[in-house]
Amino acid sequence: xxxxxxxxxxxxxxxxxxxxxxxxxxxxxxxxxxxxxxxxxxxxxxxxxxxxxxxxxxxxxxxxxxxxxxxxxxxxxxxxxxxxxxxxxxxxxxxxxxxxxxxxxxxxxxxxxxxxxxxxxxxxxxxxxxxxxxxxxxxxxxxxxxxx
Numbered sequence: 001x002x003x004x005x006x007x008x009x010x011x012x013x014x015x016x017x018x019x020x021x022x023x024x025x026x027x028x029x030x031x032x033x034x035x036x037x038x039x040x041x042x043x044x045x046x047x048x049x050x051x052x053x054x055x056x057x058x059x060x061x062x063x064x065x066x067x068x069x070x071x072x073x074x075x076x077x078x079x080x081x082x083x084x085x086x087x088x089x090x091x092x093x094x095x096x097x098x099x100x101x102x103x104x105x106x107x108x109x110x111x112x113x114x115x116x117x118x119x120x121x122x123x124x125x126x127x128x129x130x131x132x133x134x135x136x137x138x139x140x141x142x143x144x145x146x147x148x
Contacts, residue, residue: 007043014049030065041074048082061091063100074113 008029012018016032027043030050038044038056046052050065060075063083071077071085076093079085079100088105090112096102 008045014047046083072113 008027010024010026010028012028012030012032012034014031017034018032019035021037021039022028022034023039025040025042027045028038028040029045029047030052031047033051035053038054038058040058042058043060043062044056044058045062046065046067048064052063052065052067053069054067055070057072059073060077061071061073062078062080063085064080065083067083067085067087069087071087071089071091073089073091075091076095077089077091078095079097079102081097081099083097084101086103088107090107092108092110092113094106094108
């Protein structure tokens, strides 16, 4: 079995808070707080304890913690059971675990990420998934609007 650290050689730990623009080549595991913008051909993993308030363009995104912002992934986005996400997403593949909380617009398919992340409005739609769990409020500014 491959070393999971090789998939995510960069880590922002649970006691770290970072604001700004972030880019990396391979993978990043977020365990702390990040606010700003992420641009990478690699993978972003937002851990259960993490809080992400950012617009993200990545190869792949895995959400387990709280996230707010617009997400674009060339390969896939995975919303795990513990995830709480608010924003718009564009991806070629979407995996949503039972129990994930998601509020926003979604565009999925091979054309969803063409044209710098612009949504393919013919295939997109609104998706609301259950109420936010008690005691787990989303914090931060509202997600940015996607220009179409």
